[in-house]
Amino acid sequence: MQIQNRIVVVTGAASGIGRALAERFAADGAKRVICSDRDAEGAAAVAAAIGGRALTTDVGREADIVALIDTVEGEEGPIDLFCSNAGVAVWGGLQVENEAWTHLFDINVMAHVWAARHLVPRMVARGGGYLLNTASAAGLLTDLDSMPYAVSKHAAVAVSEWLAIKYGEQGLKVSVLCPQGVHTAMTAHGVGANSVDGMMDPAEIAEACVRALAAEAFLVLPHPQVLEYMRRKTGDYDRWLRGMQKLNRRFTA
Ligand SMILES: NC(=O)c1ccc[n+]([C@@H]2O[C@H](COP(=O)([O-])OP(=O)(O)OC[C@H]3O[C@@H](n4cnc5c(N)ncnc54)[C@H](O)[C@@H]3O)[C@@H](O)[C@H]2O)c1
Secondary structure: OOOOOOEEEEEOOOOHHHHHHHHHHHHOOOOEEEEEEOOHHHHHHHHHHHOOEEEEOOOOOHHHHHHHHHHHHHHOOOOOEEEEOOOOOOOEOOOOOHHHHHHHHHHHHHHHHHHHHHHHHHHHHOOOEEEEEEOOHHHOOOOOOEHHHHHHHHHHHHHHHHHHHHHHHHOEEEEEEOOOOEOOHHHOOOOHHHHOOOOEOHHHHHHHHHHHHHHOOOEEOOOOHHHHHHHHHHHOHHHHHHHHHHHHHHHHO
8 A cells, every 4th residue: 555645544643653653654645644642732743743633532442443433534534544553561470450451451452453343344345445553573472571561462463363364355454563672652661672683763663664555564574583583483482482581581680
């Protein structure tokens, strides 16, 4: 998909990767860029800077996602590309409370499900559409600092795979963005093992996304090492686990 003349929605557009996506889509000649975020002021600032439109959405609430889709499709036109990008992190393992798991899952997993639930039937009915879901390399490998984050991002990859398989032959395009460390507010307080291959800037992530969208490639891997790690994981799972244990020792030492 080329971005020119497209109606594009980006969630989590007030900051970081979402902001960079919105800026890049506007620069590439999108017809309309909808900057959606629960941070109304931040979304408004980004929208003002790029000539887009801001909408306040908490993607952890299905009703908000329905309202976002209805507003855009009713007032701007059919959504060509929906970037379900907003995400949150909570650090920790077994001690993370149930409420925190649920909150994280609503935003990192169910938001993708809800966007697809309300948009895919419309996209299929009009012959196609594109979903770009932001997961993480943590969704293909793991995250040593956060069990809920790693698990939720695996689920985000699974949602994307499932949609691509079930609706790909009906015109739906799906890509899933799986970066390692990126310089954003989320990583401002440290990144641990996510930084071993170097941190990227949000604009570089947006560049990788635009390329993948043009190629209609499912997996968006701005850090190329991730593909090799996936190969090692699937090639010999036990060896991969031992390697990850070693990395864990290094980062918890
Ligand atoms: N930064 C990284 O290293 C990294 C790596 C891999 C994946 N990711 C993923 O990239 C995505 C964007 O994160 P980022 O790094 O740009 O972080 P960020 O904190 O800079 O931006 C996240 C944005 O999402 C918004 N947001 C959070 N919860 C929301 C909600 N419930 N409803 C609507 N908006 C909400 C925030 O207000 C913020 O503007 C996330 O899904 C994150 O998990 C980040």
